[in-house]
Every structure is written in structure tokens, then in C-alpha cells.
Amino acid sequence: xxxxxxxxxxxxxxxxxxxxxxxxxxxxxxxxxxxxxxxxxxxxxxxxxxxxxxxxxxxxxxxxxxxxxxxxxxxxxxxxxxxxxxxxxxxxxxxxxxxxxxx
Amino acid sequence: xxxxxxxxxxxxxxxxxxxxxxxxxxxxxxxxxxxxxxxxxxxxxxxxxxxxxxxxxxxxxxxxxxxxxxxxxxxxxxxxxxxxxxxxxxxxxxxxxxxxxxxxxxxxxxxxxxxxxxxxxxxxxxxxxxxxxxxxxxxxxxxxxxxxxxxxxxxxxxxxxxxxxxxxxxxxxxxxxxxxxxxxxxxxxxxxxxxxxxxxxxxxxxxxxxxxxxxxxxxxxxxxxxxxxxxxxxxxxxxxxxxxxxxxxxxxxxxxxxxxxxxxxxxx
Numbered sequence: 001x002x003x004x005x006x007x008x009x010x011x012x013x014x015x016x017x018x019x020x021x022x023x024x025x026x027x028x029x030x031x032x033x034x035x036x037x038x039x040x041x042x043x044x045x046x047x048x049x050x051x052x053x054x055x056x057x058x059x060x061x062x063x064x065x066x067x068x069x070x071x072x073x074x075x076x077x078x079x080x081x082x083x084x085x086x087x088x089x090x091x092x093x094x095x096x097x098x099x100x101x102x103x
Numbered sequence: 104x105x106x107x108x109x110x111x112x113x114x115x116x117x118x119x120x121x122x123x124x125x126x127x128x129x130x131x132x133x134x135x136x137x138x139x140x141x142x143x144x145x146x147x148x149x150x151x152x153x154x155x156x157x158x159x160x161x162x163x164x165x166x167x168x169x170x171x172x173x174x175x176x177x178x179x180x181x182x183x184x185x186x187x188x189x190x191x192x193x194x195x196x197x198x199x200x201x202x203x204x205x206x207x208x209x210x211x212x213x214x215x216x217x218x219x220x221x222x223x224x225x226x227x228x229x230x231x232x233x234x235x236x237x238x239x240x241x242x243x244x245x246x247x248x249x250x251x252x253x254x255x256x257x258x259x260x261x262x263x264x265x266x267x268x269x270x271x272x273x274x275x276x277x278x279x280x281x282x283x284x285x286x287x288x289x290x291x292x293x294x295x296x297x298x299x300x301x302x303x304x305x306x307x308x309x310x311x312x313x314x315x316x317x318x319x320x321x322x323x324x325x326x327x328x329x330x331x332x333x334x335x336x337x338x339x340x341x342x343x344x345x346x347x348x349x350x351x352x353x354x355x356x357x358x359x360x361x362x363x364x365x366x367x368x369x370x371x
Contacts, residue, residue: 021148070142
């Protein structure tokens with residue numbers, strides 16, 4: 001079970017800035033463990049951010065993204081009290097969705 | 104002729120200024136890079152977990168840590184971090200945050216402290232302690248260090264810490280003071296704080312626990328000190344042992360009133 005994301009969303013009236021901190025190991029599949037065996041790849045593959053149900057960002061993630069990734073983006077519109085929801089899926093099918101209210 | 108003299112002058116002055124300007128640009132670049140890193144400090148993920156753990160009934164006694172006394176009274180977390188290590192009457196010991204947490208976990212939750220102390224960093228209960236220290240230190244963010252020095256034991260630990268800090272030995276004739284006894288030193292991108300002086304001690308001591316980007320882990324002060332011992336080619340200290348607490352006492356007291364805690368910070 002993946003830990004919760006830390007999401008912050010702030011609107012300045014014309015655009016909304018979203019900052020997301022994800023809790024994920026993001027294993028590349030290139031590393032070896034202490035016994036020399038390859039650590040299987042385990043990383044986020046898809047991320048979607050929605051604003052009141054409308055998709056504002058869709059991204060594909062790969063093994064080059066760091067552990068515990070941080071993502072920041074802006075979208076036009078959005079007002080205080082709106083809902084921003086972020087979901088990701090990883091290559092093992094694990095999922096996580098978290099939601100915040102725009103400040 | 105006149106022109107070439109002028110050109111030479113310009114060239115000479117450009118050379119003269121080249122070094123400080125470059126140094127400034129480097130320092131500025133490093134500062135910008137650090138700022139960008141701090142924006143999304145994953146230590147926050149540990150903070151969230153730590154707050155949950157504090158309030159979660161755990162261990163054989165199925166109890167929370169909410170009655171744990173970190174020096175400001177049972178359950179008071181805010182401001183506790185900037186007064187540790189300090190003397191505790193119930194254990195009659197000077198304790199840092201982590202050794203105090205061990206006491207609380209044992210007495211309140213029934214989790215055996217010596218077993219937790221033997222657990223490798225980043226595993227089992229040690230993982231939980233990392234989350235707890237992240238949250239507890241964050242609750243004192245922006246507060247100035249104010250370690251008490253009234254009790255004779257606190258004074259004694261400070262003096263032991265000072266000696267341990269300045270003690271050089273091992274295969275490399277190394278001591279804490281080798282890297283942290285002078286101003287303006289740096290290893291790669293990390294400034295080395297001069298821990299013998301107040302403002303630097305606050306900046307250095309006050310930034311641990313910290314998230315380490317290189318390993319993707321949250322390092323507590325105990326782990327930081329443990330690795331300092333390794334780098335000096337000294338034997339590893341026992342988790343929560345007196346020498347580690349004494350060193351923290353020395354660093355914390357040196358930082359008293361000189362700066363604010365920024366922990367949990369982010370480090371390469």
C-alpha cells in the first residue's frame with residue numbers, strides 16, 4: 001500500500017498552481033540488491049490530475065523519475081474551494097488517488 | 104598603442120575580478136539549486152506519517168505516545184525539539200529526542216527499547232522513529248535553540264561532548280573538528296558549518312533530521328552522527344548512547360540563541 005500524496009493547490013484568480021509530493025520507491029529495475037539479484041522495476045507509469053472532474057494534466061512516468069517524486073504545474077482557471085484530484089498508477093497495478101481543495 | 108594599453112588594462116582588471124565574481128555566481132547557483140530542492144522536500148511525507156504514529160495506539164500495551172513527556176510536559180510537542188538534549192528526572196539521564204522516544208515507547212507502549220536500538224536504520228521500529236522525529240522537529244520549525252544548562256548533568260554532558268568533538272584519533276587522525284572547526288569549508292555542494300560557532304551550529308545541528316536525496320531516506324541526528332563516526336573510521340556508536348547525546352548537547356548548546364531550527368531539511 002502506497003503512502004498518501006501531499007498536494008497543495010493555490011489559485012491567484014486567473015491560474016492555479018499545483019504542487020504534488022508522491023510517496024513512491026520508483027525502482028528503475030537496474031539496481032542490484034545485497035545478494036546481487038536484480039531489484040525488479042517498480043515505478044509510476046501514469047499520472048492524471050483533474051480539476052472538478054476535468055483532466056488538466058496527464059503524464060507518463062518512467063524509471064528515470066526520482067524516488068518520492070515532486071511535480072509542480074499550473075493550469076488556467078480554478079477558484080478557491082474547487083477540487084483538484086491527483087491519481088497515479090504504477091507498473092504493478094498499484095493505485096493511489098488524493099484530493100485537495102484549492103486554497 | 105594607446106588602445107592596446109587600454110585593452111591590457113581591461114584584461115588585467117577582468118582577471119582580477121574573475122575569481123570573486125565566479126565564486127559569487129557559484130554560491131548563487133548552489134543557493135538556487137537548494138531552493139528548488141526545498142520546494143518539494145519529501146521529508147513532509149515522513150512528517151505526515153509521524154503525526155499519525157504519535158496518535159496511533161501501538162505496541163503490547165496498545166497505547167499512543169500522546170502522554171510522552173519530551174521536556175515540555177506530557178504530550179507537549181511544540182517547542183520540545185529546540186530544548187533537546189536535556190536532563191529528565193524520571194530516567195535521571197540527559198536524553199536526546201531519539202533516546203527519549205525509546206523511553207516513551209518502552210514505558211507507554213511496551214516496545215522494548217534495547218531491541219529498537221539494535222534494529223538497523225530504516226528498518227522496523229527504526230523506520231517509525233524516523234517518521235516521529237521528522238514530525239516532532241517540524242513542530243519546532245522556526246524556533247530558536249534554547250537548551251537548558253541548569254542541571255549539573257547537562258553541564259557535564261556538554262563538556263564531554265566538547266571533548267568528543269575535538270578528539271582526534273583512528274587511522275586518519277580524524278575528529279569532528281577536522282571538518283567542522285573552520286569557516287568557509289565545503290565538500291562538493293555541501294557547505295561545512297563551523298560547529299564551534301553559534302550561527303553555524305544552529306544552521307548545521309538545526310537542519311537534522313533531514314531528507315537525503317542521494318539515498319531517498321530520512322536521516323535522524325543519531326544516524327547523521329553514526330555516519331560521522333564511520334567517516335572518521337571510528338567504531339560505530341551504540342544507538343542513543345551517551346557519547347552521541349553528549350555531542351548533540353555540545354552542538355545544541357553552542358547553537359543556543361544563535362539561530363532557528365529548520366529541520367527536517369533537505370540534503371544531497
